[in-house]
Amino acid sequence: MRTNEKIISAGVEPIERVTQEITYREAIVAALREEMRRDPKTLIMGEDVGESGGPFKTCHGLYEEFGAERVRDTPIAETGFVGAALGLALTGYRPIVEIMFADFLGVCFDQIANSIAKHRFMSGGRVKTPIVIRALGGAGLRFGAQHSQTAESWLLSVPGIKIICPSDPEQAYLMLKAAIRDDNPVLVLEHKALLSMKGPAPIGIDDVTMPSGPRVLRPGRHATIVASLAMVRKALAAAESLNAEGIEAEVIDIQVLRPLNVAPISDSVRRTNILVTVEEQAPTGGWSSDVVADVVSQAFDYLDAPPARITLPDHPLPYSPHLEDALIPSPERIAATVKSLL
């Protein structure tokens, strides 16, 4: 625990505000709990999120505090309960749904891409659709091809939905709180391999806003590395090892995939002249394609080498640890790629 102070928030009982070391999983639970306390119109639905606290325990203790009506177990029916979220939102509620594995977003793709993302627009902006869809994705847990995808690229080409992807406990906490307060549909892509990651988070803070774009996690002069979700830690580790060789890499967490704001990345590249992206996805149609395209458009004259994209291969992930580990981008591969461009 780093600090501990009492703050008074708008006439309600004092909230214990502490910056403490918590896990990514605890950060999700804390954000859900605080926002559900704050607004009685919030509720969460999903498979086994109730009494069992969620298959990944990301709803731990919520059922006990808020009851079965607001922490609602659903049938295994993503189209059904994601569609129901739209009906709730249109009639005054602020639903949050949990997609147990991000891979299951495929099951309810129509409800997200055709209904949720377009309903306000098609009404001429006359309805509000405050919906949070949390989806747990990512590789490294030996879950095989259907339970290991981050699904970052799946909804990239669908206007009408915001997409954020927290890479540490602090961001998991702050971004989820802001997403729940947002009056628009927000897809929060969380990463299973990060659930046990510990880090400081300002628990109890009330002043949260949706991030507007990427954030610089580590400054550097010689190369820009842009990463998302679990790849952020890999990029930071690569930067640390490069530092030992006198190479200062700037590490940027993309963190907001929609609306994608590449300008800060181009600014970084104007200083470093080298761009490497790291994405836990197949290469075709991923966010890093857009980042590279935009950086080339915005800062072409500043590039000293062709930008490099580090991704998963263009095939599904295999199960065997021996194979999976070899395919997920590693700090060594990132560092080697940076060096190859200098």
Next chain:
Amino acid sequence: MTKPAPGTGSASNKAAAALSIEDRIGLYRTMTLIREFEEQVQRSYLEGLVHGTTHLCNGQEAVCAGVAKALREDDYVSYTYRGHGQCLARGMDLEAAFAELFGRETGVCGGIGGSMHLTDIDLGLIGAFGIVGAGLPVAVGAGLSAQLAGRRQVSVCFFGDGAVNIGAFHEAMNMAQVWKLPVIFVCENNLYGEFSHILHTTPYEDLVIRAAGYSMQSELVDGNDVLAVYDAAAPAVARARDGQGPTFIECKTYRHRGHSRTDPAKYRDSAEVEAWLKLDPISLYRADLRAAGLMSDVGAEDVAAEARSLVKAAADRAAAAPWPSQTQDFMATMFVQ
């Protein structure tokens, strides 16, 4: 060929017996207004005022009118691309509806939605869904909202026979029954999913069978008999308000025109079409009212003439409305800023 199905007739006009003369004539007015609206849409399409495509509900007016009569102002209604009738039955402004179909600034959705997406949240018209079956889970969410809010509201969703074969239908039916939600599923069985006869895509014609699979209360009614529709809807709505859960109502009906503007419906047997045209819900109801001494032929013609005149005037005003601004802030339309 498929014989016109009379429905069960089990409702035997019980709830309808309590309707006032004014209400009974009101149902005739509603159906006539919808018919005249759709006829004007057809004319406007040929004049180039309606764009893309449009899905008319001629022949199915009794379903919209009969169900709407059983609802309160604060209830929620969702429907499909063939949804003009539901909107008018809830009282959507005629000019705003036409202007939307014409793609004009004064449209109910600012010309952004179009014929398939008429929405007016102030009338509880929560949305028209262009993807078959997609509205059903949304209606379940509105039903859950009603249950949580505890104000005895109901959520009604309309869909066609084609929707019963898509996953969303089953997920929604199951959730509504498991949670005992105040949802009324109204299936407008017009025998054709787009161009395919129901028996080409579904093992049986009586879709009410599907409700049994979810232990859901159900009714099979003659969807061309507005009082029969009301008789099925009113008790279903009452049960839903009392917390007794959802109902599935199958309304046997027929669309007089093709699936959409470009469909001449040549796949339908002419004898079948003729038989169903004789069961036109408006003509049948007019005969009922005449037999009951509630409305003369002259009175019926007056109602039709008034509807035609209202519709024509609204369409003319809509046609004179400006186009939407091309430089409007579309990002603010998409997202609350």
